[in-house]
Amino acid sequence: MPDSVTKVCQNCKQEFRIEPEDFEFYRKVGVPPPTFCPSCRLQRRLCIRNERSLYRRECGLCQKPMISMYAPEKNFPVYCSACWWSDKWNPLTYGADYDFGRPFFVQFRELLGKVPRPNLRCTNTVNSDYCNYVADSKNCYLCFGSIEVEDCLYGCPYESKFCVDTYLARECEYCYECIDCEKLSRCAFAQDCSSSLNLLCCYDCKNCQDCIGCAGLRNKKHHIYNREYSPAEYAEKLKVIRAGGRLALSGVRQEFERLKLAIPHRFTTTLQCAEVSGDHIVQSKNAKECFDVKRAEDCRYDVRLIDAKDTQDSNYCEYLELCYEHLGFWKMSRSICCNTTGECADAAYGDFCSGSTNIFGCVGLKNQNCCIFNKQYSKADYLALRERIVEHMSEMPYTDRKGRVYSFGDYTPIELSLFAYNESTAQDYFPLTKSEAEAAGYPWRETEEKHYQITLPADQIPNTIREVPDAIMDQVLGCANAADKYRSISPWAAGCTRAFKIIPAELQFYRQMQLPLPTLCPNCRHYARLAERNPFRLWSRHCMCSGARINAEADDPSAPPLVKGRLSETHQNTVKHFHGDSPCPNEFETAYAPDRPEIIYCEQCYNSEVV
Numbered sequence: 001m002p003d004s005v006t007k008v009c010q011n012c013k014q015e016f017r018i019e020p021e022d023f024e025f026y027r028k029v030g031v032p033p034p035t036f037c038p039s040c041r042l043q044r045r046l047c048i049r050n051e052r053s054l055y056r057r058e059c060g061l062c063q064k065p066m067i068s069m070y071a072p073e074k075n076f077p078v079y080c081s082a083c084w085w086s087d088k089w090n091p092l093t094y095g096a097d098y099d100f101g102r103p104f105f106v107q108f109r110e111l112l113g114k115v116p117r118p119n120l121r122c123t124n125t126v127n128s129d130y131c132n133y134v135a136d137s138k139n140c141y142l143c144f145g146s147i148e149v150e151d152c153l154y155g156c157p158y159e160s161k162f163c164v165d166t167y168l169a170r171e172c173e174y175c176y177e178c179i180d181c182e183k184l185s186r187c188a189f190a191q192d193c194s195s196s197l198n199l200l201c202c203y204d205c206k207n208c209q210d211c212i213g214c215a216g217l218r219n220k221k222h223h224i225y226n227r228e229y230s231p232a233e234y235a236e237k238l239k240v241i242r243a244g245g246r247l248a249l250s251g252v253r254q255e256f257e258r259l260k261l262a263i264p265h266r267f268t269t270t271l272q273c274a275e276v277s278g279d280h281i282v283q284s285k286n287a288k289e290c291f292d293v294k295r296a297e298d299c300r301y302d303v304r305l306i307d308a309k310d311t312q313d314s315n316y317c318e319y320l321e322l323c324y325e326h327l328g329f330w331k332m333s334r335s336i337c338c339n340t341t342g343e344c345a346d347a348a349y350g351d352f353c354s355g356s357t358n359i360f361g362c363v364g365l366k367n368q369n370c371c372i373f374n375k376q377y378s379k380a381d382y383l384a385l386r387e388r389i390v391e392h393m394s395e396m397p398y399t400d401r402k403g404r405v406y407s408f409g410d411y412t413p414i415e416l417s418l419f420a421y422n423e424s425t426a427q428d429y430f431p432l433t434k435s436e437a438e439a440a441g442y443p444w445r446e447t448e449e450k451h452y453q454i455t456l457p458a459d460q461i462p463n464t465i466r467e468v469p470d471a472i473m474d475q476v477l478g479c480a481n482a483a484d485k486y487r488s489i490s491p492w493a494a495g496c497t498r499a500f501k502i503i504p505a506e507l508q509f510y511r512q513m514q515l516p517l518p519t520l521c522p523n524c525r526h527y528a529r530l531a532e533r534n535p536f537r538l539w540s541r542h543c544m545c546s547g548a549r550i551n552a553e554a555d556d557p558s559a560p561p562l563v564k565g566r567l568s569e570t571h572q573n574t575v576k577h578f579h580g581d582s583p584c585p586n587e588f589e590t591a592y593a594p595d596r597p598e599i600i601y602c603e604q605c606y607n608s609e610v611v
Helices: 020-029 040-047 105-110 230-264 379-395 434-439 468-472 484-489 504-513 522-532 605-610
Strands: 005-008 015-018 055-058 066-067 124-128 134-138 141-150 151-171 171-174 181-189 196-205 209-210 221-224 264-266 278-282 285-288 290-300 303-307 314-335 344-348 359-362 367-374 539-542 586-592 600-601
Touching: 020 290, 020 314, 124 141, 134 484, 151 522, 171 504, 196 230, 209 230, 209 367, 209 504, 221 230, 278 539, 285 367, 344 379, 359 379, 359 600, 367 379, 468 504
Parallel strands: 124 134, 134 141, 141 151, 151 171, 151 181, 171 181, 181 196, 196 209, 209 221, 264 600, 278 290, 290 303, 303 314, 314 344, 344 359, 359 367
Antiparallel strands: 005 015, 055 066, 285 290, 539 586
């Protein structure tokens, strides 16, 4: 097995390492070592996926109006879901011979522009026309990347009901603005919380009930800012907060953020794992540099997947084995550089294919075998031609406008994507301004100027939900982020819609939860949630536990218990740790950057203080 090798990324020019186990994986799947670093490989894949940019256009087959992820000016055929899945057209009619006089990616892009594409990627949905990349959904609106959801609005919930504005909320109900949470009910503004009820502005609380502005609690009830109250006192304070509406809630969130910075944060969020690195990893083994994964084994550089084994550089998937650079869908084995391709095996460069085996450079195939560029071959001819194409991709690689070289094993170049950079999911996690994207050679789509007639500016939206009449649903509300100042400082600003409306199900939800109306458009609310999360990147750091202790009662007695005794940026421990009064010697890799303000502890020190 080769030793570790340090290479320089073609794209960002930063060094990255290829470890011995990586070389072994590349040997098993039959690809050369990458020339892009893991972060740039992720960015490249995400540029092929568009979840949230939706447009109105007509179906290219039945001519009926539809909602589509492809802008109306795109000149390739786009079919509504019913037509695309029907037998009214045959993907094999677009078959083409391989031309050894031109690079593979040039020909593949031509095929991508000819074969009809589905307007959205949805499976088994009911009354969820404005959702994309969802499955098993009912009565949902503007949900993306979700499965088994009902009556959910704005976000990416999983197996949840009656959730609004969430990010990776799993098995939740009646939750609002919850991030990375599981098994919650009637909670708002919660992050990294689980198995809890009636939380308001809480972080890292487990098995808790009726808590406000709390962080790092376990098995607690009736706490405010980590201090316990009687049920009657708690109920009275909650009543005051609800009566105060948005202004009172803003005060709670400010105090909560102060407390959140004063308690230790575990360097990573994992559960029932062994030999893993990354963040938000559950029931996994030997998963390295992975994020938001569950039941992953022998995996590296994966983001957002469930039930994967021996898989690298894959996203938004379930049930994978021996897959590399795979994006989207489920039940794949031995896949290389595929996009939204599922229930397939031995596939390379498949795009929106399903139920097929032994395919290479194919688009939109269903239940086919031994195809290259949508043309069918015998098994022997297929294998021989595939081998020649793989060699040709190295002999005549594609070179983009910035001199980056792509051969077999590289994902589709960003400049050949069917989406502009700011339409794609890459803009969520690698946000760029227009000038930055163009300097990198990435396509950009100018936002259509919408001349909304705002009838209710953001600063005039009622402070409490009790003040909101039914007529609010006829109003056009202004987004508080529409100001020029925000638009000049945020790379996400281009996604601000400037205005938004309140739909009936949404108003009913706010009233039932006794929450004030939002003052940001759905896109800006989405970006605000993303800003609360750590990036898909790791830094090597030391545990920040100093080992020092002081008498907490000597400090301000009015301060919350875990804030007492805090000196400068050092948390003062409440118990003796394994390293005594000396600084903790433990080191780790964490998604918390070194310049972040949080206090980051190793697992041992964190468990001593919080659990």
